[in-house]
Amino acid sequence: MATIRDRIATRNLVSGDKLPSIRSCARQMAVSNSTVVEAYDRLVAEGIIQSRRGSGFYVAGHTAPLSIAQIGPKLDRAIDPFWVSRQSLDARPDMLKPGCGWLPPDWMPEQSIRRALRTLARASDDVLVEYGTPLGLAPLRQLLSRRLAGYGIMAEPDQVLLTESGTQAIDMLCRFLIGPGDTVLIDDPCYFNFCALLRAHRANIVSVPFGPNGPDIDAFANVLATHKPRLYITNSGLHNPTGASLSPQTAHKLLNLAEQHDLIIIEDDIFADFETTPAPRLTALGGMERVIHIGSFSKTLSASMRCGYIATRPDWIDQLIDLKVATGFSSSNLAPELVHTVLKDGTYRKHMDGLRDRLSRTMTQTANNLASLGIHPVLAPKAGIFLWCALPDGIDAAQTARNALADGVVLAPGNVFSMSQSAGNLMRFNVAQCQHPKIFEVLERAMRS
Amino acid sequence: MATIRDRIATRNLVSGDKLPSIRSCARQMAVSNSTVVEAYDRLVAEGIIQSRRGSGFYVAGHTAPLSIAQIGPKLDRAIDPFWVSRQSLDARPDMLKPGCGWLPPDWMPEQSIRRALRTLARASDDVLVEYGTPLGLAPLRQLLSRRLAGYGIMAEPDQVLLTESGTQAIDMLCRFLIGPGDTVLIDDPCYFNFCALLRAHRANIVSVPFGPNGPDIDAFANVLATHKPRLYITNSGLHNPTGASLSPQTAHKLLNLAEQHDLIIIEDDIFADFETTPAPRLTALGGMERVIHIGSFSKTLSASMRCGYIATRPDWIDQLIDLKVATGFSSSNLAPELVHTVLKDGTYRKHMDGLRDRLSRTMTQTANNLASLGIHPVLAPKAGIFLWCALPDGIDAAQTARNALADGVVLAPGNVFSMSQSAGNLMRFNVAQCQHPKIFEVLERAMRS
Incomplete structure (x- = not known):
């Protein structure tokens, strides 16, 4: 019953779709036919599916509103893409955002x-x-x-x-x-x-x-x-x-x-x-x-x-x-x-020249600041605004991000970026947003607690 | 074969979907089982569907790019919503657009x-x-x-x-x-x-x-x-x-x-x-x-x-x-x-007051101009920019629109707005875009030819 309900909530099954036959459903779920009969009967009683004589079972009623948050695996909030986007976009002006994906306003032309x-x-x-x-x-x-x-x-x-x-x-x-x-x-x-x-x-x-x-x-x-x-x-x-x-x-x-x-x-x-x-x-x-x-x-x-x-x-x-x-x-x-x-x-070209120089200097500086906390880039980027870094052994990036947020710092823990969830020890830093010394203080505390 | 191909083109069937069984397909289309077998075999040979042993036939390969123009009935270009939108949006600056849905630039604040x-x-x-x-x-x-x-x-x-x-x-x-x-x-x-x-x-x-x-x-x-x-x-x-x-x-x-x-x-x-x-x-x-x-x-x-x-x-x-x-x-x-x-x-309120007065005068004037061509509103709107009008008996709005376009005037024939295609004699006029006398000359000619 939960499986069918999930598939309807995520729109894998929509109104009017035919459900698998009792036998094939039983085989797929490795349960007895009678278990499926009972589940289907209850779903019919709840009005979620309909039985059509001689034809099988169909999804009834209307499609539920789309809840993207319900599609895919349930994630810890700290590594849910929506949560990270909304944290960065809705951050109060006094928050620091080394985890966000854009430059600070005073870097723009x-x-x-x-x-x-x-x-x-x-x-x-x-x-x-x-x-x-x-x-x-x-x-x-x-x-x-x-x-x-x-x-x-x-x-x-x-x-x-x-x-x-x-x-x-x-x-x-x-x-x-x-x-x-x-x-x-x-x-x-x-x-x-x-x-x-x-x-x-x-x-x-x-x-x-x-x-x-x-x-x-x-x-x-x-x-x-x-x-x-x-x-x-x-x-x-x-x-x-x-x-x-x-x-x-x-x-x-x-x-x-x-x-x-x-x-x-x-x-x-x-x-x-x-x-x-x-x-x-x-x-x-x-x-x-x-x-x-x-x-x-x-x-x-x-x-x-x-x-x-x-x-x-x-x-x-x-x-x-x-x-x-x-x-x-x-x-x-x-x-x-x-x-x-x-x-x-003509000013855009000059702006970008200046930006690349400034980013290059800032990247070195940020890498040094991170190194002093035992945080090191996985590779050395040729340019850009990001450093993709490994935290010290045994430090969980999601927990660190959660702790830092309580101190007013938005971080980007590795598993937000990882479909396989294999980046639990990694973190993305936006070097242009890493200017404030408070960031490294908060980061150090957040990794320890 | 054409039916299956159409359903794939319009994404009613997508990659991996199961096709109806041979028997039920034959029944639906009122043809013999062997006809369906032959059609499915040819579609398999073309790589459009696949046969899975003991399970039936499935749509193969990839979903085709979405062509909205192919969804729904094929329409005459003059009454195809896309064509009308694109005509209005892409109109050359020298074209007149009584069929479009917005005000001329000089009416705006x-x-x-x-x-x-x-x-x-x-x-x-x-x-x-x-x-x-x-x-x-x-x-x-x-x-x-x-x-x-x-x-x-x-x-x-x-x-x-x-x-x-x-x-x-x-x-x-x-x-x-x-x-x-x-x-x-x-x-x-x-x-x-x-x-x-x-x-x-x-x-x-x-x-x-x-x-x-x-x-x-x-x-x-x-x-x-x-x-x-x-x-x-x-x-x-x-x-x-x-x-x-x-x-x-x-x-x-x-x-x-x-x-x-x-x-x-x-x-x-x-x-x-x-x-x-x-x-x-x-x-x-x-x-x-x-x-x-x-x-x-x-x-x-x-x-x-x-x-x-x-x-x-x-x-x-x-x-x-x-x-x-x-x-x-x-x-x-x-x-x-x-x-x-x-x-x-505070200027928006004044702008809207002026706009409503101007539209009211223009609506009366446009209704008079149209009346002299035997074109009359189906109802008298209290306000707004549109007059929904009946053309003289026997005049086809789509043909009129096609003729007028050749003379540089974009019209909006009734059936563009009608799901049931029951507005073949009707036309929508945007009164604010009906200021130029050429429009009525072109319209008269377009209805006659």
Whole structure:
């Protein structure tokens, strides 16, 4: 009874679905037929399922509202992706957030943004009040097309679709590419919101260990053969949380395997501009037949100006426009106008140069501060904002995060990022958010208690 | 074979689903068993389905990308919701758009928006560059809570969740409330994008005739009893496309039926501010147990500043936040800050007063212009931007729209709005977009040819 109820709550069974026959259910659960008969009878009595004469048992009534929190295993709050996101997003202003995934406000190019807002205040009427086209602001798409060419990614402006954010880009692609029960492959560890998002799509999630050069290729081949995933979501440059970059050889092998197993890849490239030496892009190597490229400006420009994009095949762009019109009607021009103004005025390049230098210095400094607590990076990232670190032996990251939160510090314990829950001793640190000395004091106390 | 292929293309059957047994398939399609055996064998040979020994036939391989255009009946382009949306959104600047659903740019409060942008240029860092909270900008939610109270809708600020738009609000609620195959009730006629959106959710769509006082209550009761929809999406004040308003008596009966049949209602109230005498709100009468209220500012302030909202029960708000974090991560503060600045500075009220007067005059004038072509409103709206009109006897609206488009005029033929396709002689006119005399010349020619 509990199994059926769970499957209904998580929408694996929806109103009108036929239940397994009594015999096959008994076999699956390794119980007697009469036990199943009794369970089904009780569920009928509760109005949860209906019996149709000569045809079997069916799910009755209405689909329950979707509770993503109820999909997938029950997790400790400290390692539940939703809880960590909501803690970071809802943090009081006086809290410190070395566990969050973005830069502090004073690292962002606020002067350029203020200037762009004043420019926008003088724009023509239609920019300010009209719906944008479904593809989104043309000059920004032209600029993105040229930027992508710099990575060897050949996408015409009409192959670039603007979205509200990087997350919304992946969400739209999941709606486009997968259905409930389809298998999706992610890295272990990977950005925790991939899991949350895939749970919302009721996907079957499998993972592959991610090492210093990209996914473990033998494990990758094995997962493709065994689980036949439809889709793989990954980062090529500056992987979140490890800071690793894909090696050319791994990229090449990975693309061959994708071809062989008809796998589609979403290359989430939102950290691209932090790179000092660009990693190979899967989209550049493999082309757009099966690799989809996405990006955004939340990490380098402003998280408040929501603006992301998808670069993909022309035939898919056309179908994605229908999906965009149906589910969001249109694009805003506002954020894209601001992003475009900042990108083209020349200050963005200077801002990023300064940011990379500052991050490099801060990364060294933070690594030293962590080392003094016996916390060491698992690998040395070439650039970016993250250090993926091992805590001293025997220290549990989730417990440490729970303790630190009580002291006003939001941390990101390893298992939040790990499908296999094999990162209990690891933690991700955002070096730009590790400036305050209180963080290390709280961390030391949190590990001890 | 075509039936199975169609069901796979539209995701009614997905990878791993079991096909009906040969015998039951033969019975359903009224063909012989051997015909089905042959069809299944050929589909196996094509790799579309797989045979599993002793267990039956299963859908093989991967789910095809979602093509919404392939879901539902094939429609003539002129009455396909996607085509009409895309025509309006992608229209060249020199085209005239009496068929579109929004005001011309010069009707919008551009001075207030420019002022709000200059104010925003002086805002604090965190407003400009930080992620917003998942619920969205608190001062705007407080203001919306007070505004809703003016309609008798009692929603605390924490019961108001900001979204990117009214469409995105409905989309998020559909993801929350329904699953593929669930039945959803809409008005006939209704806003055409409801259909497009519900097709993206693979919902089973049923409709009820909508008259001058709201839905036909006898038909409504009948549909609830027969089809047991989970959800009803409607407008209470100034219905799109008819301009009708819900009468108190219809609202009362409708809510009793909803209660009786466990129906959830989304009240899409994006035209509220155009009303001169407010219609009763279902949310106000029935409370938030089963009525969800949504709104936006795209029609009265700016379609470029994407900002909508959902007001609902606290327990649903909490689950919706998870869904929002998973699928979009966070809110922008940008558009909400601008909307809040304009709403609170006192100019919005004056803008709306002026807009209502201007619309009232324009509606009379447009009705006169249409009357001279033998085109007459089906009912006289109390306010708003739409006239829902009958063309002269024997004139086909779809053909007229097709002809007019060739002359650079985008029209909205009745069947775009009609699930039952019973509005072939009707057309929706946006009076604010009917200012140019060329429109009536083109319309006359288009009806004749």
